[in-house]
Amino acid sequence: MELGGLAQVINATLGASGALSATAAAVIGVAGAAAITAFYLLRLRRRRVVVAFAPLWLGAAGAERATSRTRRLRHWLSLALALTLFAAILLGAVDPGRGRPGPGAPGPGALKQGQFDGGGRSLVLLIDRSASMSATDEVGSRLAAARRRADEIIGGLTGADRALVASFAADASAESGFESDPHRLRRAIAGVTPSDEPGDLQRALAFAAAILRGRPRPTVVLVSDGGFTDDARRRAPSDPDGRALDVRYAPVGRRADNLAILSLAARRIPADPGAVETALVVQSFRPTASTAAVEISSGGTVVEKVNLTLTPGERRRLTLPNLFAPDARVEARLTGADDLADDDQARATIPPLPRRRILRVGGPDLYLDGALLGLGRTVQVDRLPAADADRALARARDYDLVVFDGVTPSAPPAAGRYLYFDPQGAGNPFAAAGAVRPTRPVRDPVIDPASLHREHPLLRELDLADVNVAEAHRLVLGPGDVALAASFDVPLIVTRERPALRIAALAFDPRRSDLPMRPAFPLLIANALGWATRQTDNAAADPPLVDAGGTARDARESDTTPVPALALGGRVLAAPDPPAPHFRARFGSWALMLAAALLLFDWLSYHRRWTT
Amino acid sequence: MTASLDSGAARACAAARTDGAIGSRFDERFLRKLESLALTIRRTTAGRSHGMRRSRRVGAGLEFADHRDYVPGDDLRYLDWNLYGRLERRALRLYEEDEDLSIDVLVDASASMAMGRPPKLELALQIGAALAYVGLSNLDRVAVTALGAEAAGPPPARGKARILPILRFLDAVHPLQGSSRTSRTSLTAAVREFLSRRRGRRRGLVVLVSDFYDPAGARAALELVRRHRLEAIAIQLSAPDELAPQLRGDLQLYDAETGEVRDLTVSPDALADYARRHATLLRELRGYCREHAVPCFTLSSDQPFDAVVLRMFRTGGLLG
Numbered sequence: 040m041e042l043g044g045l046a047q048v049i050n051a052t053l054g055a056s057g058a059l060s061a062t063a064a065a066v067i068g069v070a071g072a073a074a075i076t077a078f079y080l081l082r083l084r085r086r087r088v089v090v091a092f093a094p095l096w097l098g099a100a101g102a103e104r105a106t107s108r109t110r111r112l113r114h115w116l117s118l119a120l121a122l123t124l125f126a127a128i129l130l131g132a133v134d135p136g137r138g139r140p141g142p143g144a145p146g147p148g149a150l151k152q153g154q155f156d157g158g159g160r161s162l163v164l165l166i167d168r169s170a171s172m173s174a175t176d177e178v179g180s181r182l183a184a185a186r187r188r189a190d191e192i193i194g195g196l197t198g199a200d201r202a203l204v205a206s207f208a209a210d211a212s213a214e215s216g217f218e219s220d221p222h223r224l225r226r227a228i229a230g231v232t233p234s235d236e237p238g239d240l241q242r243a244l245a246f247a248a249a250i251l252r253g254r255p256r257p258t259v260v261l262v263s264d265g266g267f268t269d270d271a272r273r274r275a276p277s278d279p280d281g282r283a284l285d286v287r288y289a290p291v292g293r294r295a296d297n298l299a300i301l302s303l304a305a306r307r308i309p310a311d312p313g314a315v316e317t318a319l320v321v322q323s324f325r326p327t328a329s330t331a332a333v334e335i336s337s338g339g340t341v342v343e344k345v346n347l348t349l350t351p352g353e354r355r356r357l358t359l360p361n362l363f364a365p366d367a368r369v370e371a372r373l374t375g376a377d378d379l380a381d382d383d384q385a386r387a388t389i390p391p392l393p394r395r396r397i398l399r400v401g402g403p404d405l406y407l408d409g410a411l412l413g414l415g416r417t418v419q420v421d422r423l424p425a426a427d428a429d430r431a432l433a434r435a436r437d438y439d440l441v442v443f444d445g446v447t448p449s450a451p452p453a454a455g456r457y458l459y460f461d462p463q464g465a466g467n468p469f470a471a472a473g474a475v476r477p478t479r480p481v482r483d484p485v486i487d488p489a490s491l492h493r494e495h496p497l498l499r500e501l502d503l504a505d506v507n508v509a510e511a512h513r514l515v516l517g518p519g520d521v522a523l524a525a526s527f528d529v530p531l532i533v534t535r536e537r538p539a540l541r542i543a544a545l546a547f548d549p550r551r552s553d554l555p556m557r558p559a560f561p562l563l564i565a566n567a568l569g570w571a572t573r574q575t576d577n578a579a580a581d582p583p584l585v586d587a588g589g590t591a592r593d594a595r596e597s598d599t600t601p602v603p604a605l606a607l608g609g610r611v612l613a614a615p616d617p618p619a620p621h622f623r624a625r626f627g628s629w630a631l632m633l634a635a636a637l638l639l640f641d642w643l644s645y646h647r648r649w650t651t
Numbered sequence: 652m653t654a655s656l657d658s659g660a661a662r663a664c665a666a667a668r669t670d671g672a673i674g675s676r677f678d679e680r681f682l683r684k685l686e687s688l689a690l691t692i693r694r695t696t697a698g699r700s701h702g703m704r705r706s707r708r709v710g711a712g713l714e715f716a717d718h719r720d721y722v723p724g725d726d727l728r729y730l731d732w733n734l735y736g737r738l739e740r741r742a743l744r745l746y747e748e749d750e751d752l753s754i755d756v757l758v759d760a761s762a763s764m765a766m767g768r769p770p771k772l773e774l775a776l777q778i779g780a781a782l783a784y785v786g787l788s789n790l791d792r793v794a795v796t797a798l799g800a801e802a803a804g805p806p807p808a809r810g811k812a813r814i815l816p817i818l819r820f821l822d823a824v825h826p827l828q829g830s831s832r833t834s835r836t837s838l839t840a841a842v843r844e845f846l847s848r849r850r851g852r853r854r855g856l857v858v859l860v861s862d863f864y865d866p867a868g869a870r871a872a873l874e875l876v877r878r879h880r881l882e883a884i885a886i887q888l889s890a891p892d893e894l895a896p897q898l899r900g901d902l903q904l905y906d907a908e909t910g911e912v913r914d915l916t917v918s919p920d921a922l923a924d925y926a927r928r929h930a931t932l933l934r935e936l937r938g939y940c941r942e943h944a945v946p947c948f949t950l951s952s953d954q955p956f957d958a959v960v961l962r963m964f965r966t967g968g969l970l971g
Contacts, residue, residue, distance in 0.1 A: 085901050085902055085903040085914055086900070086901075086902055086903065087902070087903045087905055087912075088898060088902045088903065088904055088905065089766070089905045089907050090766070090904050090905065090906060090907065091763035091766040091767070091862065091864055091890070091893055091907050091908075092763055092862070092864035092906070092907075092908070093904055093905075093906035093909065093911055093913060094866065094928075095864075095925055095928045095929055095932070096904055096913075096915055096921075096925055097904070097913055097915070
């Protein structure tokens with residue numbers, strides 16, 4: 040049995056206080072010595088071994104030694120060593136230092152005359168493992184420093200003290216039971232791992248108070264960097280019975296050197312689902328002005344970079360509209376080193392694009408089919424032949440966009456979303472009122488750059504310079520219609536927006552121009568789809584960014600400013616008592632080392648029996 | 652002498668084994684090995700003789716051996732007239748007489764032979780059975796005796812068919828217990844008793860299979876055999892744990908044969924002493940055998956019997 044375990048068994052047998060009286064020690068000593076002697080005498084019985092021819096053995100040197108006085112003396116010496124070993128263990132269990140008052144014990148005046156101070160403290164070691172404890176301003180981290188500090192406190196316990204190791208972040212948990220064995224307590228301390236949660240001090244103190252209820256001399260030692268909310272500090276700790284709790288504070292943390300991304304949110308703009316808007320909040324917790332850069336990446340590619348200069352404590356909100364995000368996840372990262380790496384990055388997820396439906400009406404057109412294919416798998420394209428153009432009008436409500444490719448139905452639509460290529464005839468929504476004969480086409484129209492409405496969603500990111508058009512038909516604009524591009528007085532791209540109706544039209548057949556050969560053509564189709572499906576209802580357009588799914592941090596955990604003195608309920612917490620050198624730690628170690636040495640010696644001198 | 656094998660005899664052995672006439676010691680596998688061994692030995696020693704061993708007795712043989720002076724009454728047919736013509740000396744020509752050999756296989760069955768893993772006695776009995784079988788196959792007169800056993804062995808016999816009584820006898824041999832009276836009899840005493848029973852039989856060959864752990868000394872038993880003008884062959888067996896004991900610590904030694912009990916602390920020094928004494932015993936035995944032209948084989952009990960016997964015949968000096 041482990042020696043510490045033996046001491047615990049003795050303690051458990053003789054009382055919760057762990058005090059071993061002289062009488063009990065004497066009883067155990069006598070019984071143990073008797074048992075050792077009995078076992079030893081049994082051990083002295085030689086093992087009988089049958090040999091074929093004893094004369095080969097009996098002349099050996101060992102035959103004489105077996106009965107020599109020296110040999111017999113060695114037997115008795117071995118017994119003496121075993122008894123000494125037992126005495127050392129018993130002495131370690133009795134612990135002469137037990138009666139000495141430990142740190143935190145009431146002074147001599149607190150004890151009544153003649154009263155023996157045999158009880159120790161009940162101590163809960165509360166180790167903060169919240170997100171801020173991952174800061175690296177201490178050697179290793181603040182949590183590593185907290186573990187070292189806790190080890191020191193454990194080293195200062197007396198034999199009568201019982202300690203429990205607990206850790207907390209958003210929740211508190213016990214890492215050990217009430218122990219007096221420093222090794223087990225240290226193992227529990229080593230098992231405390233960092234968390235990315237904020238620390239809930241009041242919850243942790245309530246947990247400790249519940250554990251300490253009914254125990255003698257309850258004490259809580261809080262090992263933390265002190266980064267708690269004012270609300271958490273406002274209440275004084277007490278046990279469930281309302282009695283004040285003795286809480287000590289062991290601070291960790293050396294400096295405040297941290298920049299943090301407190302929140303990151305990204306969403307698709309409701310008015311333009313193809314566009315992504317990103318918002319983030321960055322704060323400096325440094326005592327001096329600092330510069331930093333924020334990189335926004337998506338799909339492993341940096342898509343945006345913003346340089347910042349922040350004054351001490353400044354919190355800045357950044358909004359990045361029209362962000363190109365090839366992946367559903369957006370990540371923001373602060374470049375540059377600081378003490379807390381966990382809050383230097385944040386992630387947000389973009390909701391997927393809604394599924395769209397397009398109805399394409401007309402004959403074969405590889406250019407248009409190619410552009411529609413480029414819209415990706417979120418767009419479903421149905422096709423109708425040119426002869427069914429009128430049927431397309433009836434089905435328009437089922438589609439986000441109906442494209443008439445060089446085809447014009449017999450009547451202009453009253454509702455729906457449409458894109459016309461070179462509309463003509465009676466069904467042309469941009470025909471002159473009362474016109475009977477078709478107008479003559481305009482040859483070689485040239486797009487006037489001054490006429491371009493570049494801010495319009497239909498022309499976004501479009502380069503229409505030098506587009507060559509063979510011929511165009513003159514479109515007549517009605518009230519509210521807009522010519523987005525024109526060749527002097529000839530509109531070439533027009534739009535019409537009415538309630539429940541949106542029409543965009545090209546006054547020319549793209550196939551009779553070089554527009555399909557340009558990157559602008561698939562972009563124009565994509566823009567047309569986006570313009571046709573964009574919402575104009577402002578109430579539904581702007582949900583708060585943070586609801587879009589992203590990172591939101593507690594600024595308190597990012598604020599790594601050291602708190603050398605912590606006040607709870609208006610009272611500053613005292614520091615833990617310094618680990619006073621006491622007899623038990625040294626004596627116990629020496630007793631164990633002596634026991635080990637005696638065991639080794641005994642084994643070498645007597646127990647070399649690996650015989651079969 | 653060479654071995655010849657009648658497959659019918661092997662079948663008889665197998666049948667006897669099936670009928671339970673032979674116990675578990677000489678199982679089917681042993682008999683097959685024995686048969687194979689006899690065949691191998693016959694090939695190995697083929698050409699050395701004609702199936703008969705030449706005795707040293709001078710008589711009516713074909714091969715000239717020596718001269719001796721004529722005395723009245725001698726058969727004149729053997730007078731060497733050529734010698735008389737040259738030297739005028741009357742002398743008789745003497746010839747070596749061919750006769751069958753008398754072989755006694757003595758297996759030490761004392762308590763010490765039960766020691767070891769595997770026990771030495773098992774290998775000793777297997778070797779005894781193998782030598783007896785080979786001898787019988789060569790038409791020699793073979794008798795097997797277990798030294799120290801209560802029961803006497805079967806009488807000397809010739810012919811392969813007589814192997815069955817020998818195997819039955821050997822199968823019933825068990826090591827003596829250390830507390831019994833006979834177990835305390837030394838090897839020399841057991842050999843002396845055997846020789847007194849043998850008195851009156853012709854001279855021959857005595858194969859002594861033992862560990863030679865004898866308080867009188869390893870050579871005493873062989874000396875006794877030689878004094879009776881018998882040829883001797885010594886086969887010494889040791890168990891692996893006798894050659895390299897794995898004992899340590901404070902022990903109470905119990906002598907398997909004498910029952911003597913002594914305390915001993917087995918240390919590395921004591922082990923070295925033991926190893927020295929054991930080596931001396933073997934060295935003395937080999938030295939005596941070399942000095943008196945006695946074939947001697949020292950074996951470990953963990954060796955397979957067939958390989959051991961084959962090696963004896965190949966190295967020579969045994970029965971051939």
